[in-house]
Amino acid sequence: MYLSRRSFESRWKGAFRRLTSLGLLTAVLVGCASAPPVVSTTEHVTLTSPTPGLSLSPMEPTPGVAAITPTDPMASLWLPGAPNGTWLTPTPLPTPALAQGDVRLRDWSETAALSLIQTAVNYAAEDDVFSWGESRPNYVRNQAAIEVAVREMLLRYPETPWRDALEWRLALARAIEGQSTGDAWILDQMERALNEKQVTPDGLSAWLEPHGFQISDTGVAPNLVGDGHDDRVLWITFLSDNASGLVAALVQRDDDRYALEPIRSDWNFANGARETDEPFLIGDHTGDGLPEIAVQIGYHNGTMACGFDTYLYQWKDERFARLQPDLPRTESCGFGGGQWGYGALDAAGVPTLEIRELRDGSVAETLERYRWSSGDYVLADRQIASPRESAWLHNWLAESIEQGHTQAVIDRLSVMLAPGTPVSTEGGERYEQYLTFQLGQALALQSRPDEAREAFRRAAGLEFPVTEAVGRAAQAYLDRYDGDDTLMMACHASLAVMADAAGDDRAIGTAQEIDAIRAAWGYAPASPVHAICSLRAAFRHLVERHTERTPTAAMGAFSRSGVAIGAQAEADLDGRGVPDLYLRVLSPGDDGGYQDWLLLSGEAQLSAVALDTLADRAWLQNTGAPQPLASVVLTVTVAPDGVRVVRVNRDGDEAVWILEPQGVVTVPYIPMVASDLLGVEADDGGWNLVLTSLRSGIVQEKRWHWADGALELIAPTDLGREAELFGMQALFDNRDLPEALRALQASLSGVSVSAQRRYLLGLALELSDREPEAARVYAAVIRAEAGSAFARLAAAKLDDVP
DSSP: OOOOHHHHHHHHHHHHHHHHHTTOOOSOOOOOOOOOSSOOOSOOOOOOOOOTTOOOOTTSOOTTSOOOOOOOGGGOSSOTTOOTTOOOOOOOOOOOOOOSSOOOBOOOOHHHHHHHHHHHHHHHHHTOOOOGGGOOHHHHHTHHHHHHHHHHHHHHOTTOTTHHHHHHHHHHHHHHTTOOTTHHHHHHHHHHHHHTTSSOGGGHHHHHGGGTEEEEEEEEEETTTSSSOEEEEEEEEESSOOSSEEEEEEEEOTTSOEEEEEEEEEOOTTOOSOSOSOSEEEEOOSSSSSOEEEEEEEEEOSSSOEEEEEEEEEEETTEEEEOSSOOOOEESSSSOBOEEEEEEEOTTSOEEEEEEEOOTTOSSOEEEEEEEETTEEEEEEEEEOOOSSGGGHHHHHHHHHHTTOHHHHHHHHHHHTSTTOOOOOTTOTTHHHHHHHHHHHHHHTTTOHHHHHHHHHHHHHSSSOTTSHHHHHHHHHHHHOOSGGGHHHHHHHHHHHHHHHTTOSSSSOTTSOHHHHHHHHSSOOSSTTSOSOOHHHHHHHHHHTOOOSSGGGGHHHHHHTTOEEEEEEEEOOSSSSSOEEEEEEEOSSTTOOEEEEEEEOOSSSOEEEEEOOSSSSOSSOTTOSOOOOSOEEEEEEEOTTSOEEEEEEETTEEEEEEEOTTSOEEOOOOOOOTTOEEEEEEETTEEEEEEEEEETTEEEEEEEEEETTEEEEESOOBHHHHHHHHHHIIIIISOOHHHHHHHHHHHTTSSSOOHHHHHHHHHHHHHTTOHHHHHHHHHHHHHHSTTSHHHHHHHHHBTTOO
16 A cells, blocks of 8 residues: 555654654664765776666676576566476575674675676576465565665666666566556656657557566547547556556547556566456446446466456546445356446436445345446445345345345245245245244334234244244244344244254354254255344344434333343444443343444434354354353544544453444454554544554554555554665665664564665665674674575675675
8 A cells, every 4th residue: 555755754753752762772873974865985887878678687697797597587477397286395595604704895886786686686586486376475575685776776876877777677576566666667668658759559568578567458448538539548467477467548648649647556476367358348337428447457366266356447637536336356266256237227317336245244145236426436225135046045034134124025025925826945845934934023023013923823833843943933933922022032032942953052053064954944044143033133123113312221121121231331432422332232041142232322213233243143152151241441532534443342352343434333353452552543545543562572563544444454564664664765765874774773673673674774884884884784684584585685795705
């Protein structure tokens, strides 16, 4: 994720202050004398101008440097000689041994700097092995050493005639690492070449090939930016892999000049075979004259998961903006995923956008329809999608009842169970009984007791002996059902019958095989957790039928309905100024489990949000006796956009909830302990959730960026890595050697000190004319990480290393 310099700098300085205040800086920060940003006291070697378009690779020895030509790693996805599908065990590459006694730096020159780059390139080739899922992790990881060597060359010798070739190699390294920071260089060079008539649009792919890139696909887009021209959409990928890359628009201006506008960057080296023949779909489905571009980025892990992610873009405000909503991942290996497409016309005659997918552990698909409004898609309707196969009807029924779509259940089952209509036994020999029970449950949840009781009577004796499991469950429900206040007790009684029939008096067969459950119950459940009745739906109905505005006012009614409360805590969770309530609700029986809920105040009624605290979605679990709580403490932090971060401590068990203004709760898994610090920090692009921990005397910091309703973990995950990145920025971008030294010294207090950190510190010392210290740091790199790419670079810096 891109972070602006201002955002990055503020994060680093805050982290640095926290490190200092905690006394964790073991290195003494020594003030550095001011030094010129570019340091070169050795001979500047003038080289012959390089061939235009030359790109450093292991196949091309650098002029003036000893020729070393290992096999080009870009020529194939596989290590030469290794059969496809083989998982090779990497062998650490040797590092020259340190000589005895003191070490000192070798004399440096432009030729030596070029040789250092060649050393890094060659090391990446030698260390390139095929690993799990068609990946080449060593080759990707070792691009960092190439990048550092190239940036040092450009820092020391900014006027080098090799600059263009080095900038291209830098862009390639960043792309292989999955970064988009080289995209601007790539597009700028393409644009310049076109406008200087060095190449035509049709010749761009061949022009890119010497630099390790190609244009894999081109699409024509009429009126792409609203100027009436037919422009092109380009799919720029690696030369060796066309599954990921950079999508850009080639726009022809009225003055016969070209502009390249970025659309989406998604580099993923060795991503496997492309999973779609159409990396982008172009069409004006909204009727506003500007086409939408659906970018389809493929992925393939070499084992089971493969498919593509789709993102919608359109030209607006002089750039390509991403449209909402997020589209589902499309699986092409047959392991789930979602679908999207254009469906029925809305009131304005514009096709709606339809999305079908499984969400939040559901066993039935959610169908969402979006309509076009004011330059974006907005949600028009959400429902449980009707099953496309009759065998999945029980999934749809269970999910619809769980989520409150009871009228859809009643409408469908009333037709299926109408007199004279044959009911399929595809779902099991007791399937008609099961469907009739679900009709009764849906009617009960709509507060229609007379119709519900009639349905349960039919289910209890529907042409089968009452001893059958579903019939006994219906009778148990009927015996305890006397209107809304008894829903939970009746539901639990029916669940207990089904659990007993499955052979486990504590649970609904969560450890049983589906076929054993089917034999015991006489029908095939969607999963063991969707047995017969939904306590979740029963409790939600109990909450939402009350007109009290505050949760505490409804507690008496809950108690009369057989709801046992294990623990509770109050806090203003939704910002209305009225206390909301956290509850641990125990099931009405002695052998049941529990579920955690948030009860939120409302204008007219309460709303209940279930929090899945256990591994699956059942209420009755293999947990034995109910689990009450002694204490619950809630701490609420308000983020800049109104999202509320709720930290909950339940008997010492820490968790984090995210409560959006719309009332949707996201529950990320963030392991933490009571001593950890949790906060919200504004960012240029929104806000971050920050967790600071003290582990074994070392401060660790994790950050998550909140975007599009989800938390995205931000690397790095410790303060030392933060300092390293800031040190690189100060060293290479800002040319600020004192600041770079301070940051890199601070990075030595991180969770783990990498060879790259040590090497960068040595480089900063070297450029600051502190050569004896630099030599000692380079030697420390070799001793600490022998066999690494940065140990190879460090050895090249020392004069007495053979």
